[in-house]
Amino acid sequence: MFHLNKLYVVGIGPGAADEMTVRAMKALEASQVIAGYGVYTDLVRPLFPDKEYLETPMRKETERCRMAVDAAMSGKTVAMISSGDAGVYGMACLIYELAEGNKELDIEVVPGVTAALSGAAVLGAPLGHDFAIISLSDLLTPWEKIEKRLEMAAAADLCVAIYNPSSHKRADYLMKACDILLRHASPETVCGAVRNIAREGEEMHVMTLQELREYKADMFTTVFVGNSQTRVIDGRMVTPRGYTNA
């Protein structure tokens, strides 16, 4: 019988084990090897202590994915894990790119709860209508492109979930992003930020776009910008779809 080498690409959700889907759990259980960035493998290791782990430091994405592909090609069932969803700024694309033309590899992407969804649930319901997810990381994307996307999103009155709002090298990027959004959006637009989603020290803040401009986000923060209809209900950030007007 022809044997296909199995490689799962698994989104493990925001952090806590309970935020993983049952399908993700089963994929990890079915795997002999779990590959990923050390922070994420540390999250699943207590659940699956007897697996073989392949870890790489941050920013070694290509090496990490190549290790996972090689391990799968050696005949082992492998799960390559990402936080959140494996397809949203995750490793799924890179796995497909590295495995291009490889007919002996069976790649299965297992979706997960990305930070836009898990962070939104902490804030209330900020993404109840059309929205965009935009990363402020310009490591792999020209800043001009990010700027254009922010501007168009605000012009279209889309809610926005902002990933990677800040880092040591990009301390003022969130402020720059707010200034672009303010070209079209009101300074009173309801915004929110969630830090350490589904992990120890989880915290959320609701504020205006003007206040977000001064907010000190870090790399564990996901930021939410409302649309013109977003409002604060009992301390939560809520974007109505319009049922109560219908």
Added chain:
Amino acid sequence: MFHLNKLYVVGIGPGAADEMTVRAMKALEASQVIAGYGVYTDLVRPLFPDKEYLETPMRKETERCRMAVDAAMSGKTVAMISSGDAGVYGMACLIYELAEGNKELDIEVVPGVTAALSGAAVLGAPLGHDFAIISLSDLLTPWEKIEKRLEMAAAADLCVAIYNPSSHKRADYLMKACDILLRHASPETVCGAVRNIAREGEEMHVMTLQELREYKADMFTTVFVGNSQTRVIDGRMVTPRGYTNA
């Protein structure tokens, strides 16, 4: 001791029970009453046959949510379920609106895997970079607003996941949407469609934006439009983040 009435608002994912998070499972287990649109309650009933069920037909969203709030206020622990994520065109916003000012109700939103993520995993990795989620339903949103959002998304070279691409009354909306996207995007832009995600009869198709214009989507279809970098790799739709160029 002061007793808060508990109302979970739970995203159950695309359909199959395995696509639910462990946290969603536990919320349903902890509830005495499960409320929702009949199609969704039918999905969870086999898992939790002994619960009390509150069901309403489609388009009775406000009544459905009010029933759930009332049941929780009567002292029962209630789970209001949505397919996908409860905050993405789901019931979470409406629950917050209906419960405004109610200090005796403890609302907890439990996030889930929305169709953009579950459909993307079937297609490969179409949402590997910044993207927008836009619904073509103009029941609660003026068409001009939807049109503007599509146009701005294409102008910003965002990938787009299109929800509610079609219905009986709106048979030509996807074609109209493609025409708007084509003002900025190439007719060769890689697109995809997934039908019956994580359910019986799941199918996916990869095509160009020009072909998508003629595609017959139904209400069980989620549509994906790539950005200028999206390509087909071994039959899958993949939007690279750029690691392999870095």
